[in-house]
């Protein structure tokens with residue numbers, strides 16, 4: 355069987371360190387808002403190249419709190435994509451604002467900067483680009499538009515830990531950035547976790563309070579917040595895994611290169627990495643006709659695949675009542691063609707060859 359995400363193989367590589375780390379935290383008797391989190395927040399901010407990092411319960415909460423802390427709410431509009439994980443959009447609606455969908459670039463599947471300006475109105479407050487699949491969005495164009503119209507840029511970097519845009523790590527470019535540490539991410543915890551990253555001290559302090567019931571000191575509440583803290587055990591585990599992130603991302607890039615070579619003669623579209631970008635292949639997504647037949651064939655040959663994402667957000671039942679009577683040609687066009695092949699750092703040459711051969715025989 356060729357697994358999709360290889361988490362057991364990851365554990366085999368770091369088992370001893372993880373067991374020592376978890377045991378150390380358990381013995382310390384301190385589980386929430388302690389030195390493990392403070393240390394990991396410093397390390398992660400340093401890795402991304404930003405001043406502050408605030409650990410939260412999930413990537414979804416990171417987004418929710420980032421939008422709230424920027425004061426975006428009733429009557430505001432936020433531009434983002436519909437071809438993404440649902441949380442990118444939920445955070446806008448849950449803060450009382452309205453998402454306005456922009457179509458995607460057919461090469462990178464990230465927000466298409468050429469489509470942004472026509473969607474800007476007097477109510478627009480922010481843009482949320484998603485570095486989808488680990489491939490950086492075109493940040494220079496996005497920042498230029500944001501500056502022109504005085505908009506915030508909130509990077510959704512949940513799938514792109516370590517990816518670079520023009521030499522700079524994603525997550526250090528916008529006003530504030532959000533990461534998920536869902537177990538299968540390039541940097542993942544053993545459970546849910548997330549992080550907000552920013553250079554803005556005031557904003558980071560506000561998010562620090564919001565994630566802890568809005569509390570500024572014991573029994574004093576400055577804001578209406580939530581309980582969303584990254585636990586000590588997760589922070590300690592993530593600190594161990596952070597040391598491996600560059601090596602693991604390099605393996606993903608090498609594996610993607612090998613897939614690209616082996617699939618090059620076949621009638622499938624392989625991922626596009628622009629010159630300005632360093633893709634970290636959280637997912638390796640191809641496009642082809644008769645996608646569902648191919649998926650079925652691969653499953654019969656014990657090769658696990660997934661679809662990210664079969665139905666765009668604006669077509670989901672949860673969003674129907676919000677009246678999105680729009681057509682997003684690229685977003686809607688690729689849904690039936692995209693297929694995520696197994697991708698993780700522990701794929702062997704034989705694994706990749708098995709997958710590529712199976713794709714070939716299915717054609």
Ligand SMILES: Cc1ncc(COP(=O)(O)O)c(C=O)c1O
Nearest residue numbers: 412413414439441512534535536
């Ligand atoms: C692009 C994107 N945004 C947001 C999230 C939400 O993160 P979490 O699952 O940690 O809440 C995810 C996670 O899958 C994601 O891929």
